[in-house]
Amino acid sequence: MTGTTPLDKLATALATLGPIGHFPKAPGTWGSLAAVVAAPWLFLPLALPARLLVLAAVLIVGTWACSRAEIVLGRKDPGCVIIDELFGQWLALLFFAAMPIWYLLAGFILFRLFDILKPWPVNWAETAFPGGLGVMLDDGVAGLYALASLHLLVYLVGLF
Template sequence: MEKTLNRTVLTSPVHFLAFGFGSGLSPKAPGTMGTLAAIPLYLLLMNLPLTSYLLAVLLISVAGIWICGESSRRLGVHDHGGIVWDEFAGFLLTMTAAPQGWAWIVLGFALFRLFDIWKPWPVRVADRQLHGGLGIMLDDILAGIYAWLVLQAVAYVV
């Protein structure tokens, strides 16, 4: 079964994107691995002007609704644990207008993972009650907003 999934993910553009360029195939903590895989994308985008960065995050998020929903539909499993495109969008949202430097990337990573795993209200509601691509994406977008708020508060204080 695992070899079939690996082959499916690595040969299908939809699954390859949904599984975060293969990072979601990790047998342990695929969400964490997906968030780690989002860091190089962040490094490519971080020097864009804020409006361009926000446009990129918006495009990644909107495309993610279809990508995650279609991958889920093809696999016949709602929100397969390996679908991590939502982690890409949530992490990139967390890092919006973040100060530069590895300490901020690590803090953004930790905050996003914290809120994605903890799922405070309304993240938990979105995770449990919404289905399809929107449901897959929205809980991570909301977790990203929480993480962004805390990251910005820390940046303001420091």
């Protein structure tokens, strides 16, 4: 990042969630795992309106950071950019105030599954919107799929 401004460095640090995006293997999985581990302390204890505000802030800041990081790093949706995983993973957990560990694990697996497989419209969202917004929204759609699937799973388990 030689020749970058302090604002570029800040954007890249936010986009990569600091050092996590620079892990050598599977940075997206590490980013999702970090989001799940942090959620019981930083996200789930908040009231629903506050969680919605946090998600809106992550979307806005993440869109800016991803857009800047793409320019600084010279690549579209670089693998080290993982703030979108935080957004999608927390979206998958949105309506749960407290969760047993297996809910967190299931939410993590479901989100990763939809983020990796990219069923429609996940793949569409990535290309339909420019720059950082597309980067953030494809994980947002994957997060919505995981949210619906997690609620269905919890409902079905509750039947037995």
